[in-house]
Amino acid sequence: MYKYDHYDQSIVDARVAEFRDQVERRLAGEITEDQFKPLRLQNGLYLQLHAYMLRVAIPYGTLNSGQMKMLAHIARTYDRDYGHFTTRQNIQYNWIQLDQTPDLLADLASVEMHAIQTSGNCIRNISSDQYAGAAADEVTDPRPWAELLRQWSTFHPEFAHLPRKFKFAVIASKEDRAAMRLHDIGIQLVRNDAGELGARFFVGGGMGRTPMIGPMVRDFVAADDLVSYAEACLRVYNRYGRRDNKYKARIKILVHELGKDEYIRQVEAEFEHIKTLNLDPPKAELERITAFFQDPDYDILASDDLDLCDPDFALWVEQNVKTHKQSGYAIVTISLKPIGGIPGDASSAQIDIMADLAKKYSFDELRVTHAQNIVLPHVKKSDLYALWQKLDEAGLATPNLDLISDIIACPGLDYCSLANARSIPVAQKIAQRFSDISKQKLLGELKLKISGCINACGHHHAGHIGILGVDRKGVENYQLSLGGSGAEDVSLAKITGPGFDEDGIVDAVEKATNVYLKEREGDERFVDTYRRVGMAPFKEALYD
Amino acid sequence: MTDIFSLRDDSPVSETPVSIEEFLGNSNATAVRIEVGEDARQLLPYLDRIALIQVSFPAFTDGRGYSAARILREAGYDGELRAQGDVLLDQIRYMHRCGFDSFAPEKPLNAEQVDIVLKRFDAVYQAAADQKNGGHQNPVWNLRHGN
Numbered sequence: 001m002y003k004y005d006h007y008d009q010s011i012v013d014a015r016v017a018e019f020r021d022q023v024e025r026r027l028a029g030e031i032t033e034d035q036f037k038p039l040r041l042q043n044g045l046y047l048q049l050h051a052y053m054l055r056v057a058i059p060y061g062t063l064n065s066g067q068m069k070m071l072a073h074i075a076r077t078y079d080r081d082y083g084h085f086t087t088r089q090n091i092q093y094n095w096i097q098l099d100q101t102p103d104l105l106a107d108l109a110s111v112e113m114h115a116i117q118t119s120g121n122c123i124r125n126i127s128s129d130q131y132a133g134a135a136a137d138e139v140t141d142p143r144p145w146a147e148l149l150r151q152w153s154t155f156h157p158e159f160a161h162l163p164r165k166f167k168f169a170v171i172a173s174k175e176d177r178a179a180m181r182l183h184d185i186g187i188q189l190v191r192n193d194a195g196e197l198g199a200r201f202f203v204g205g206g207m208g209r210t211p212m213i214g215p216m217v218r219d220f221v222a223a224d225d226l227v228s229y230a231e232a233c234l235r236v237y238n239r240y241g242r243r244d245n246k247y248k249a250r251i252k253i254l255v256h257e258l259g260k261d262e263y264i265r266q267v268e269a270e271f272e273h274i275k276t277l278n279l280d281p282p283k284a285e286l287e288r289i290t291a292f293f294q295d296p297d298y299d300i301l302a303s304d305d306l307d308l309c310d311p312d313f314a315l316w317v318e319q320n321v322k323t324h325k326q327s328g329y330a331i332v333t334i335s336l337k338p339i340g341g342i343p344g345d346a347s348s349a350q351i352d353i354m355a356d357l358a359k360k361y362s363f364d365e366l367r368v369t370h371a372q373n374i375v376l377p378h379v380k381k382s383d384l385y386a387l388w389q390k391l392d393e394a395g396l397a398t399p400n401l402d403l404i405s406d407i408i409a410c411p412g413l414d415y416c417s418l419a420n421a422r423s424i425p426v427a428q429k430i431a432q433r434f435s436d437i438s439k440q441k442l443l444g445e446l447k448l449k450i451s452g453c454i455n456a457c458g459h460h461h462a463g464h465i466g467i468l469g470v471d472r473k474g475v476e477n478y479q480l481s482l483g484g485s486g487a488e489d490v491s492l493a494k495i496t497g498p499g500f501d502e503d504g505i506v507d508a509v510e511k512a513t514n515v516y517l518k519e520r521e522g523d524e525r526f527v528d529t530y531r532r533v534g535m536a537p538f539k540e541a542l543y544d
Numbered sequence: 545m546t547d548i549f550s551l552r553d554d555s556p557v558s559e560t561p562v563s564i565e566e567f568l569g570n571s572n573a574t575a576v577r578i579e580v581g582e583d584a585r586q587l588l589p590y591l592d593r594i595a596l597i598q599v600s601f602p603a604f605t606d607g608r609g610y611s612a613a614r615i616l617r618e619a620g621y622d623g624e625l626r627a628q629g630d631v632l633l634d635q636i637r638y639m640h641r642c643g644f645d646s647f648a649p650e651k652p653l654n655a656e657q658v659d660i661v662l663k664r665f666d667a668v669y670q671a672a673a674d675q676k677n678g679g680h681q682n683p684v685w686n687l688r689h690g691n
Contacts, residue, residue: 007667151669157641159609281685371682
C-alpha cells in the first residue's frame with residue numbers, strides 16, 4: 001500500500017489548516033454561505049436535509065486496518081456511530097457538525113487520509129478495481145497509476161472550477177469491476193505489441209439524467225505521457241464544456257455535441273502542445289509509487305484444500321469468495337447488505353471488527369467496492385473458516401455477493417436534499433421479498449440498483465434491474481428498467497413502462513424475475529435472457 | 545475604479561484594457577481583456593507588444609480563466625496577467641499557480657490574508673505556470689528525484 005512521505009503529509013496537513021481557517025471565517029460571518037459552499041464542497045462537506053454530510057476519500061478504495069479503525073473512531077466521535085460506504089469507494093457520515101470538521105480532518109490526516117475533492121466541480125477521488133493486486137486476470141496492478149493520478153489531480157490549479165464534477169476510474173483487467181466506461185474518464189491499462197504498459201482512454205461516459213457509455217479516444221497512452229494526455233483531455237473540457245446548464249455540463253455532453261472525432265482532434269492538438277511543457281513526472285516517480293504495491297509476503301506453500309462440510313460456510317464460500325492469483329489464497333467479499341439492512345452502512349463496531357480481521361487475515365489490507373461492500377483481498381484459504389465464523393458473529397457473513405439482495409442504493413430521500421423518493425425502504429423490501437437464499441441462488445447473478453432521483457447515484461442505468469424513484473404529483477413513484485450493466489458487457493437499462501408505487505415495485509421486480517426463470521436457457525444470467533428475448537415478455541407480465 | 549492587488553515588482557499597468565476585437569483592430573493598445581469564452585490563443589501572435597492581459601471572472605465558479613492564463617504563460621507571455629471580477633481569497637492560490645500576478649477583485653482583498661494563503665502550502669504535486677513565475681513551486685515529483 002502507498003505510504004505518504006513528508007511531502008504528501010505536508011499537503012494534507014496544510015489542507016486541514018486551510019479548512020480550519022475557512023470554517024472560522026464562515027462561523028465569524030466573514031464569508032457568505034455562497035462563498036463558503038465551493039470551499040466546503042471541495043472538502044467533501046455537503047449540507048443535507050438534516051445536517052452536514054462529510055465524505056471521506058478512500059483513494060482507489062484501498063485502506064489499511066489503522067485507517068479503517070480511524071473511520072470507526074470518526075463514526076463514534078463525530079457521528080451517530082455508523083458510516084455509509086459509497087458507490088465511489090468512499091465513506092460518508094450523515095450527522096456532522098460544521099465546527100467539528102477541522103478536528104475530524106486532523107484525525108484523518110493522522111492516518112494519511114483526507115476529504116479533499118470528494119465533492120465539488122473538480123476531479124474527484126480516483127476509483128479502481130477492488131480486486132487490484134489480487135485478481136488473476138489483471139495485466140498489472142492499476143493502483144500505482146491511480147495514485148499517480150491522485151497526486152496529479154490534488155489541488156490541480158487549472159481544474160478546480162470545472163463545468164461539473166469529474167470522475168476517473170482505472171482498471172487493468174478485461175473484466176470490469178469498476179463500471180469504468182460509465183466514468184468521465186475511464187482508463188484500462190493494457191500492454192502494447194512491444195509489451196509496454198499504457199493506458200487506453202475512454203472519455204465521456206456517465207450516468208445521471210443522460211447516461212452514456214464512454215467512447216474510446218486513444219487506444220494507448222504511454223506511461224510517460226499519462227499526465228500530459230490527461231491534462232489535454234481536461235483542458236479541452238474546462239475551456240469548452242457547457243456552463244449554461246448544470247444538466248448539460250458533464251464532459252459526456254461535450255463529447256457528444258462535438259462528436260467523438262472532433263473531441264479527439266482537439267485533445268490531440270492540445271496534447272501535442274502540452275507535451276512540450278515537460279509536465280510529466282520523471283519515470284522514477286511511477287516506479288517509486290509502484291514499489292509500494294508489491295505483493296505481500298505470501299506463504300507459497302499454502303494449501304488450496306478447503307473443508308466445506310459446514311453447509312453455511314460452504315454457501316458463503318461459494319458466493320462471496322473469489323479466486324486469487326496466488327495459490328492457497330482467496331479474495332473475500334464482506335457483504336454490507338444484510339437482509340433488511342441499509343445497503344453500505346456499517347456500525348463503528350463492525351468497522352472495527354473488519355479492521356481487526358484485515359490485520360489478522362489479509363496482510364492489513366481492505367478494499368471498498370463500488371457495490372458498497374468490503375473486500376479482504378488476500379486471505380489464506382486455511383484461515384477462511386475461522387474468518388467466516390468471526391464475520392458471522394458480527395452479522396457480516398451474508399452470502400449474497402452479486403445476488404438480487406446485494407443491492408446498490410443511494411441514500412435517497414431519507415438523507416439527500418436532491419432526492420425525489422426514498423431508496424432505502426425499497427431496497428429493504430426487495431431484499432425481504434427475496435430473503436430465502438435458495439431463491440436468490442436460483443436467480444443467480446442479478447445486479448439490482450436503486451436511485452432516488454434522476455442523478456443516478458444508485459447506478460440504476462447500469463442495473464440488470466434498475467429502479468428510479470421519481471416524484472409524481474407529490475407521491476413517490478418507481479420506474480423499473482431492465483438490461484443495464486456496468487461491467488465489461490456495459491449497457492444502459494431500458495425503462496419497462498409506467499412506474500409503480502412502493503409495494504408495486506417490489507411485486508414488479510418479482511414478476512420480472514419470474515419471466516426470467518420461465519424463459520432462461522442453459523446457464524443464462526437474468527441479463528442474458530433479457531438481451532435474448534427482449535422487453536416484450538417482461539412487459540406482458542408487468543402490465544397485463 | 546477597483547484597487548489593483550499586485551504580486552509583481554513593477555507597478556500595475558494603468559491603461560484601460562480593450563476588448564480582443566478592439567485590440568485586433570487597433571494596433572496601438574498594449575492592454576487587452578479576455579472575457580469568458582473568448583480564446584486566449586487569439587492573442588498569441590501579439591504577446592511581445594502587450595503589457596497587460598486582463599482575464600475576467602464574472603463568477604468565481606467559472607474556471608475558464610485558469611486555462612486562459614496558463615495558455616498565455618505557456619506561450620511565453622511575461623507581462624502583467626490580471627484576474628478581474630469575482631476574485632476571492634480562496635481562489636488566489638490557484639490563480640497564482642496558473643500565472644496570474646495581479647488581481648482586480650470586486651471586493652477588496654486583505655493583503656495579510658493573501659500572504660497567508662499563498663504561503664500555506666509548501667509543496668505542490670503538479671507543474672503549472674508558477675515554475676516560470678517565481679520558480680518557488682518545484683513539483684514534489686521533481687523534488688523526490690533530485691530534479
